[in-house]
Structure formats: structure tokens, C-alpha cells
Amino acid sequence: SFLKIEPMLVQGTAGVVQLKSDAHGKEGPARMWKALTYFLALPSVGLSMLNIFLNWDHRKHESPEFISHPDLHIRSKPFPWRDGNHTLYHNSHVNPCPTAHEDE
The missing domain is CATH 4.10.95.10 (Cytochrome c oxidase, subunit VIa)
Known part of the structure; x- marks a missing residue:
């Protein structure tokens, strides 16, 4: 029921076909994006920040040799x-x- 693909169509006024408001369930796509945000996006950002912090070179960098x-x-x-x-x-x-x- 989470991956319901077939749309539920209803006949509207003037012969226009419309999607029912509950065609994908009440929380289908919103629930998926919320889960992706909490379990994929935020940990990825956290791991990237940790990687930068641990590999940060705190020494002063020397300028390369000047070639005109x-x-x-x-x-x-x-x-x-x-x-x-x-x-x-x-x-x-x-x-x-x-x-x-x-x-x-």
C-alpha cells in the first residue's frame, strides 16, 4: 500500500478527469521524504563535517614558487x-x- 502506483480517477464537472485527493494515501510521499531526510541526508552532512574536521590541516600553507x-x-x-x-x-x-x- 506504500507504493501504490495506479491513480484513482473521478469524473469532475464538465467532464474533467481529476485525481482523488487520497490517491497515494495520507502520508505516502511525505513520509518517504521525511525518512530520507532523517536517515540519509542528515547523517551524510554529519559525516562530511566530521571528515573535514578530522582531515583539516592546521598548519600555515606556503605560497608556491612565483613564476612570471x-x-x-x-x-x-x-x-x-x-x-x-x-x-x-x-x-x-x-x-x-x-x-x-x-x-x-
């Missing part, structure tokens, strides 16, 4: 913010400037 690639830093005009050389979402730990890393 002039074609990656072409500026036809400066950016309209700050000094004109940094992108809007510049991260000094990851994104180097055209000449070198900022930390050096």
Missing part, C-alpha cells in the same frame, strides 16, 4: 578600486601580483 607569466597579468587600464593592480576579490595568500607574491 606576463600574459596572465595584462592590464589595458587599471582596476577602478584600491591601487588598480589587485582584482576585486584579491587574496594575498593565493593570488600573486604581476611581479611577485606580496609576502616577499
Whole structure:
């Protein structure tokens, strides 16, 4: 009765065929999605969080060696913010400037 597939049809006004409101039972799909949420989705999120926490590297990461690639830093005009050389979402730990890393 949980996986009732055949729809129950009734003749409505003006000859329109409609589904009965109790065609799938009272709690069929809602009960299934509630069970999937509690027994599959939430434990999956919890295990993912635990995996990230246990494998988190708490040491400071070193910047990779800087290799100048002039074609990656072409500026036809400066950016309209700050000094004109940094992108809007510049991260000094990851994104180097055209000449070198900022930390050096």
C-alpha cells in the first residue's frame, strides 16, 4: 500500500478527469521524504563535517614558487578600486601580483 502506483480517477464537472485527493494515501510521499531526510541526508552532512574536521590541516600553507607569466597579468587600464593592480576579490595568500607574491 506504500507504493501504490495506479491513480484513482473521478469524473469532475464538465467532464474533467481529476485525481482523488487520497490517491497515494495520507502520508505516502511525505513520509518517504521525511525518512530520507532523517536517515540519509542528515547523517551524510554529519559525516562530511566530521571528515573535514578530522582531515583539516592546521598548519600555515606556503605560497608556491612565483613564476612570471606576463600574459596572465595584462592590464589595458587599471582596476577602478584600491591601487588598480589587485582584482576585486584579491587574496594575498593565493593570488600573486604581476611581479611577485606580496609576502616577499
